[in-house]
Amino acid sequence: MTDMRFSDLDPHTRILLGPGPGMAAPRVVRAMATPPVGHLDPDLLAIYAEEQELLRYVFQTRNEWTFALSGTGTSGMEAALSNLIEPGDDVLVAVIGYFGERLAEIAARQGANVDRISKNLGEIFSVEEIETALKQKVYKIFSFVQAETSTGAEQLHVKEIAEAAHKQGALVVMDTVTSLGSIPLKVDEWGVDVAYSASQKGLGAPSGLAPITVNARAQETIEKRIKPVSSFYLDLKLYANYWNGAHAYHHTASASLHYALREALRMIYEEGLENVHNRMRTNAEQLWRGLEAIDVVPFIPLEYRLPPLTTAQVPAGVDPHKVRAQLLNEYNIEIAAGFGSLKDQVWRIGLMGYSSRKENITLFLAALEELLG
Ligand SMILES: Cc1ncc(COP(=O)(O)O)c(C=O)c1O
Secondary structure (H helix, E strand, O other), X not given: OOOOOOOOOOOOOXXXXXXOOOEOOHHHHHHHOOOOOOXXXXXXXXXXXXXXXXXXXXXXXXXXXXXXXXXXXXXXXXXXXXXXXXXXXXXXXXXXXXXXXXXXXXXXXOOOEEEEEEOOOOOOOOHHHHHHHHOOOOOOEEEEEOEEOXXXXXXXXXXXXXXXXXXXXXXXXXXXXXXXOOOOXXXXXXXXXXXXXXXXXXXXXXXXXXXXXXXXHHHHHHHOOOOOOOOOOOOHHHHHHHHOOOOOOOOOOXXXXXXXXXXXXXXXXXXXXXXXXXXXXXXXXXXHHHHHHOOOOEOOOHHHEEOOEEXXXXXXXXXXXXXXXXXXXXXXXXXXXXXXXXXXXXXXXXXXXXXXXXXXXXXXXXXXXXXXX
C-alpha cells in the first residue's frame, strides 16, 4: 500500500510582492530544470565566464574579482567584511535601518572596533554627516546599505560619500542587495570598493547566490592580509582561484542556481539595464499613485523612495496583519509587515525582478481596496 504521509509537492502559486524574494520569470525557472553538470565541468566554467561578464554589466564595473557566491545576500555581507577585516581594525557603519545594523553586527563578529552612526527609521544621511563621522578616526572600512529594505529608503549621494571615505583613507563596502538590477548603481564610476548583492531581488532569480565585486584596491588589501580569512567557505582568494584562476575545487557549487542566475542576467542584458531601471520606476509610480488613490500613503519622501520596496502607512483603524493574511490566503499575494518599531505602522510592498509587472500592481491595488472596504 502507498504510504500517504507525504503528499505531492504542491505549494501555492503566489504573487510575491514582499521585500524579497521577487518572482523568477518562467524562462529562469526552466533554465533551473536543466540537468546539472559537475562543479568543474568545462561547460559550467564557460557559464561562469558569461555570468561574470553579465554581472560586470549590472554592477557597471570592470573588476576582475566579480563572482556569484554560493549563499544568500548575507553571505555576500559576510564575505565582504570577513575578507577585509582583521581583528582590531576600525570600521564605521552608517545605519539607516535593520540591514545597516546587520553590517555592524557582522563587522563586530570579525573582531573589528565598530563605530556606528544612525538615523531615525525612514531617514537617510547627508554627505556632510558622513564626512564628519569619517573624521573621528582613521577607519579602514566604511560600510552602508544603498537600498534599505527595512524602511524603503535609498541612501543617495553614493559617489560623494565614497569620495569622502577615500579622502580619509577608508575602503567603501556597499550593500546592493535590494538595489542591484532595480535602481542605478555604478560601482566603478562611484568608486565603490566592494559591493555585494543577492540573486532573488532585482535580478529576478531564485535565492541562493550572492553576486559580489571587488576592485583592485580592495583585492590588494585582501591579498596582503596577515592572517588568513577566518571563513574558508567565503575566502575570496579561493573563489578567484576557482572562477578565474586554476579552476581548483573549492566547494560543490550548484549548477542549477547558476543556470537560473545566468538566464535572469541575460534577460536584463536583452532589455538593457537603463530600460530595466526605467520600467521598475514607472511600475513603482503606478503603485504609489494607486495607493494614494485609496488613502494609503507612502512612508518615505519621493526624493529617496525606493522603487523596488515601498513602505506604505497603514490607515488608522486597520489591522495590518489581518490584511496581510487576507491578501495571502484569499488572493495569493505576499506582502510584508514593517520592521522593528514600524511593525504595526506600515506594510512593505516589493516590486522586484519579475514581480514588477503591471498586472501584479493592478491586482494588488484592487485586492487591497476590496479588503479596506
Ligand atoms: C539590504 C539587504 N541586505 C542584506 C540582506 C540579506 O540577504 P539574504 O536574506 O538574502 O541573506 C537583505 C535581505 O532582505 C537586504 O534586504
